[in-house]
Amino acid sequence: MTDKDLGRFAEDTLFHRIARAVCHAGCLPRKELFETWEMARRVRRRFRGGRVIDLGGGHGLLAQIMLLLDDSSPSALVVDQTLPASGARLYEALVRAWPRLAGRLTFVAGSLETAELLGTDVVVSCHACGDLTDRVLQRAVAAQARVAVLPCCHDLESGDTGRLRGWVDGPLAADIVRATRLTQQGYRVWTQTIPADITAKNRLLLGAPVLESARTVSRVSAPRRARAQSPGRRRS
Numbered sequence: 001m002t003d004k005d006l007g008r009f010a011e012d013t014l015f016h017r018i019a020r021a022v023c024h025a026g027c028l029p030r031k032e033l034f035e036t037w038e039m040a041r042r043v044r045r046r047f048r049g050g051r052v053i054d055l056g057g058g059h060g061l062l063a064q065i066m067l068l069l070d071d072s073s074p075s076a077l078v079v080d081q082t083l084p085a086s087g088a089r090l091y092e093a094l095v096r097a098w099p100r101l102a103g104r105l106t107f108v109a110g111s112l113e114t115a116e117l118l119g120t121d122v123v124v125s126c127h128a129c130g131d132l133t134d135r136v137l138q139r140a141v142a143a144q145a146r147v148a149v150l151p152c153c154h155d156l157e158s159g160d161t162g163r164l165r166g167w168v169d170g171p172l173a174a175d176i177v178r179a180t181r182l183t184q185q186g187y188r189v190w191t192q193t194i195p196a197d198i199t200a201k202n203r204l205l206l207g208a209p210v211l212e213s214a215r216t217v218s219r220v221s222a223p224r225r226a227r228a229q230s231p232g233r234r235r236s
C-alpha cells in the first residue's frame, strides 16, 4: 500500500486513519493491514491492558494496533528473528499520526524463545508459520499469559493432528489439537474466524488462564447483572 491507495481510506474511522498511516509508510501489502486489524480488534474485545508481546511480529503492526485500541496497555515488544528494515518506516508513520505511541514500542531482533514473558502480558502472533505457533503457545502457557494466535503454514508431517484427519482436514485437525491442549493446560479458550476473503488462514485461537478469564468474565457480566435487576425489567 502506498499513497496512491489513500483515496480508498477517506473516512474518519480508526481503521481508515491507520490505513492512511500504512499507506504513507509504503511498505505493507494490503492483506497484512486487513488481517492484522481483524485480529487485533477481536483480541481486544477479550483481552484488555497488559504489555503486548508480538512474537514473529515482522513490521509490528499488530502490536501497534493493539496499543491504539487499548491505551491501558503501557507498551509493546515486537520480537522477530529477522526484523524487516521497513518496520521503522511504519512505526514512524504511526507515531506521526499518534504521537502517544512514541517510546512505547520496542523491537528486538532475535528468537521468540529469548523474550522474557510475564503473566500479565498479552502474547499475540499473527501467522507464525508451522510449529512457530506451537512455540508461541508454549511460551505463553509457561508464563501463564493471555495468548492469541492466527496459525498458518501447518506442517502436517511434524504437527500433531490428533488422529483427526479422517474427519476433518489436516490444518483444522492441528488447530483443534492446539485448542484442546490449551484447555488441558488450564486455559479457557475462544475459537473465532476472521473473514476468509481477507485470509484463508483465518482461524483465531485465544486463550487465558482460567483464573484470569474468570476475572474477565465477571467484569463483563457485571453490567448484564445490573441490567437484569433494573426497575424496568422487574416491572415487565
Ligand SMILES: C[S@@+](CC[C@H](N)C(=O)[O-])C[C@H]1O[C@@H](n2cnc3c(N)ncnc32)[C@H](O)[C@@H]1O
Pocket: 032, 055, 056, 057, 058, 059, 079, 080, 081, 082, 083, 110, 111, 112, 113, 125, 126, 127, 128, 129, 132
Ligand atoms: C509469516 S511471517 C508473519 C509476520 C507478521 N506477524 C505478520 O503477520 O505479517 C512469520 C515471521 O516469523 C519470524 N520468525 C520465524 N522464526 C522465528 C523465531 N524463531 N523467532 C522469532 N521470529 C521468527 C519470521 O522472520 C517472520 O517475520
